[in-house]
Amino acid sequence: MSPKNTKHLFDQYPRLYRGRFESIQINLMRFGFECADGWFDILDRLSKKLEEIARKEDRNEDKWPITIQVKEKFGTLRYSFGYASEDMNQAKLAACKETWNTCEDCGQDGKKCYKGMWERTQCKSCAEKNDYFWSDEEADEEEAPMVKTDITSCS
Ligand SMILES: [Zn+2]
Numbered sequence: 001m002s003p004k005n006t007k008h009l010f011d012q013y014p015r016l017y018r019g020r021f022e023s024i025q026i027n028l029m030r031f032g033f034e035c036a037d038g039w040f041d042i043l044d045r046l047s048k049k050l051e052e053i054a055r056k057e058d059r060n061e062d063k064w065p066i067t068i069q070v071k072e073k074f075g076t077l078r079y080s081f082g083y084a085s086e087d088m089n090q091a092k093l094a095a096c097k098e099t100w101n102t103c104e105d106c107g108q109d110g111k112k113c114y115k116g117m118w119e120r121t122q123c124k125s126c127a128e129k130n131d132y133f134w135s136d137e138e139a140d141e142e143e144a145p146m147v148k149t150d151i152t153s154c155s
Pocket residue numbers: 103104105106107108110122123124125126127
């Protein structure tokens with residue numbers, strides 16, 4: 001993610017992302033958000049939502065949710081954080097699901113595209129630009145259950 005968008009998220013949600021000052025043995029936010037800028041809006045909304053829930057749950061400073069790692073894997077968002085509640089996990093899953101069909105590069109509608117062993121969620125024009133294979137067919141039915149199982153952890 002660009003330095004500008006990274007700074008925005010760190011500045012807007014300093015408590016959620018306080019782990020960026022910790023050692024990489026316990027928190028990986030020092031590396032920033034390991035995905036491209038097309039998912040910035042999704043991350044911005046998720047961060048806001050997690051803090052809203054924390055306020056509603058009347059969390060105190062030492063039990064405030066803390067993000068541990070944010071990255072792309074197999075074309076979807078993985079978001080790990082500590083002090084999660086059920087509501088927070090639901091918000092996280094909804095955000096991860098959004099990334100299934102949001103281009104990681106530009107934020108337009110997209111889908112899983114392939115380049116050799118690599119998978120990324122791309123829109124048609126970014127896929128062409130990045131030399132990823134865009135299939136005009138609908139998503140493979142057989143792939144769906146696997147993705148669903150995979151996403152339940154989402155971290
Ligand atoms: Zn795109």
